[in-house]
Amino acid sequence: MWGTFFGVGVGPGDPELITVKAQRILKWAPVICLPKSREDAGSYVRGIISHLIDPARQEVMELVFPMTKDRAQLEEHWAAATGKVVAKLRSGQDVAFVTEGDPFVYSTFMHLYAEVRDRYPNVTVEVVPGVSSITSAAAVAGLPLVDGAERLAVLPATYEGEQLTQVLRDFDTVVLLKVNRVFDRVLETLEKLGLADRAVFVSRCGSPQQRIVRDVRKLRGEELDYLSLMIVKK
């Protein structure tokens, strides 16, 4: 009998924003997987869930997923991680893979999910949704996202100026994720559209390092945190 593979969203950073279901699964799953970006780095999600884990009963596997656009390197790491997870599942152990926010919104889990579903169709996979950084950033910023007939767009930080302009024109609310990489260019577009005053920057939402900046012009030229987003509400 194979174990069950759980993808567990644990919310954006505040340990209280985990769901009761995620908490239950993380307290009993024999194997807990935590993603991290470098071999010598800590895992961001460890700080959210470490109080739930009992190292005497549970095995914690840290899996490295480097922040790179090199597709071959990424696939190598996804394959290695899948191999480790599958070995545990095959031995009958349930495995809980922890993701910041929600497992189906720009997460590393999605790659392991696809591999396991495609190559091991007999494995039961359960996805536990979590509070995403999008709605929790809106909550801490006091910025209602969408109401009534309003429309919401969510974009990662990989877009051209013209595309971004179009989306900002068409949608009532636009959330730009991982905005750190392209901040100055985005600010330029916002200025052109007269929207710089309608933007709020949030990074490390819900964690002790949380930062909320309402005058986003102040951030020009700054090196920004990776876990950052901007909400533009017209």
Added chain:
Amino acid sequence: MWGTFFGVGVGPGDPELITVKAQRILKWAPVICLPKSREDAGSYVRGIISHLIDPARQEVMELVFPMTKDRAQLEEHWAAATGKVVAKLRSGQDVAFVTEGDPFVYSTFMHLYAEVRDRYPNVTVEVVPGVSSITSAAAVAGLPLVDGAERLAVLPATYEGEQLTQVLRDFDTVVLLKVNRVFDRVLETLEKLGLADRAVFVSRCGSPQQRIVRDVRKLRGEELDYLSLMIVKK
């Protein structure tokens, strides 16, 4: 001293998808507000949180927000509800207003939030984000929403065919909320774009009445549940 006004997201319907924070607040808040659509109807959220409430210690106020597009009627109900909430806050009691999903994504709470912020700036308001029906529907349908450079659009069911066509062309994943009202027209647009096979319908996500339909053509002409959405993933 005024009480604190909490907007508490309790997730989409599964009582286990509530956060630890929402649970803590709902267990102690002296006044709990539950929205419902008709005087003689039950409140959908009551089923999610009733096990947390102690009627001996806590007052439960049901507030009616009718499902209508009549703006004057809506404003009358928002004002009446705000009046009831403010009376409790003024007497020093903390009030927790419960919302299905997340408080800042198409919720009734947003109107009370705006009124209280504008007219009673001395009141402390805290918004507790919740798991939205968008990511939880994706989880139960086994449909990863967005990854890498992909873009997500979320629309309520108030759009014209041409606008919808444009969004379906431009975005990788489109979530159509309250799709029950316009289902047949949406299906027509999906058929024209060759996307009917890429759509999944989910209603009452996470509740005992949850329904997942992968062949959405079967739903043509059917009277559909109000708490319904469709995910279109190209």
